[in-house]
Amino acid sequence: MQLKILYFGMIAEITKCSHEILAVETKCNSNQLETVLKKKYQQLQSISFKLVINQNIATKTIFLHPDHEVALLPPFAGG
Amino acid sequence: MHKKKTVFIEGAITPDFIANSIAKHQTKKSIGAHNIFLGQVRADEIEGKTVQAIEYSAYEYMAELQFHTIRENAFEKFDLTCMHIYHSMGVVKTGEVCLFVFVSAPHRKIVFEAIEYIVEMIKKEVPIFGKEVFEDETHQWKMNTV
Numbered sequence: 001m002q003l004k005i006l007y008f009g010m011i012a013e014i015t016k017c018s019h020e021i022l023a024v025e026t027k028c029n030s031n032q033l034e035t036v037l038k039k040k041y042q043q044l045q046s047i048s049f050k051l052v053i054n055q056n057i058a059t060k061t062i063f064l065h066p067d068h069e070v071a072l073l074p075p076f077a078g079g
Numbered sequence: 080m081h082k083k084k085t086v087f088i089e090g091a092i093t094p095d096f097i098a099n100s101i102a103k104h105q106t107k108k109s110i111g112a113h114n115i116f117l118g119q120v121r122a123d124e125i126e127g128k129t130v131q132a133i134e135y136s137a138y139e140y141m142a143e144l145q146f147h148t149i150r151e152n153a154f155e156k157f158d159l160t161c162m163h164i165y166h167s168m169g170v171v172k173t174g175e176v177c178l179f180v181f182v183s184a185p186h187r188k189i190v191f192e193a194i195e196y197i198v199e200m201i202k203k204e205v206p207i208f209g210k211e212v213f214e215d216e217t218h219q220w221k222m223n224t225v
Contacts, residue, residue: 008138008208009136009209009210010208055140073206074222076204076205076206076222077209078166078201078205078209079166079201079223
């Protein structure tokens with residue numbers, strides 16, 4: 001299946017794009033997606049980021065769906 | 080349920096904007112206390128280089144949802160008459176204001192508590208990102224300490 005993934009801040013700098021469509025296996029879960037992304041973008045292994053699904057931070061493993069809006073967020077810096 | 084409000088402002092938040100915002104509250108006569116927090120871009124020195132500006136970006140859709148939740152929670156926790164949050168997007172130079180939080184209530188004590196709560200929640204929960212640009216145009220990414 002295909003997933004749309006959004007990148008922000010220093011992560012967009014690493015991926016060199018603000019979003020992309022990524023082909024992943026059907027029944028891919030959030031942990032597996034993280035592994036795929038860390039393999040594709042090795043710099044992600046050394047920084048802290050949050051995986052967000054439909055604007056909610058994934059605190060447990062979630063099965064992904066093509067309708068999900070997935071985002072990778074670097075540390076926040078508001079204020 | 081309070082209405083959704085625009086939070087993001089392109090560039091710095093000007094002293095005029097802040098003054099106008101204060102003036103608009105003079106018609107609300109149940110208010111006895113205002114409290115204001117202003118975040119200003121600091122010229123941090125990192126490894127011999129000085130920050131000259133922060134360029135803000137955000138996951139805007141999620142940020143607006145988070146700002147809305149912070150507002151709802153603050154109104155629930157504190158007896159506030161009104162609350163305004165403005166945050167910059169794009170480039171803000173050192174010395175300029177990037178965050179303006181304004182709370183008003185009938186009495187003083189809760190505005191102190193409310194402003195601290197709101198500012199801390201913004202720093203912790205809202206997906207805003209800041210690129211600290213140095214004088215030589217190199218940069219690093221800001222991270223809030225929570």
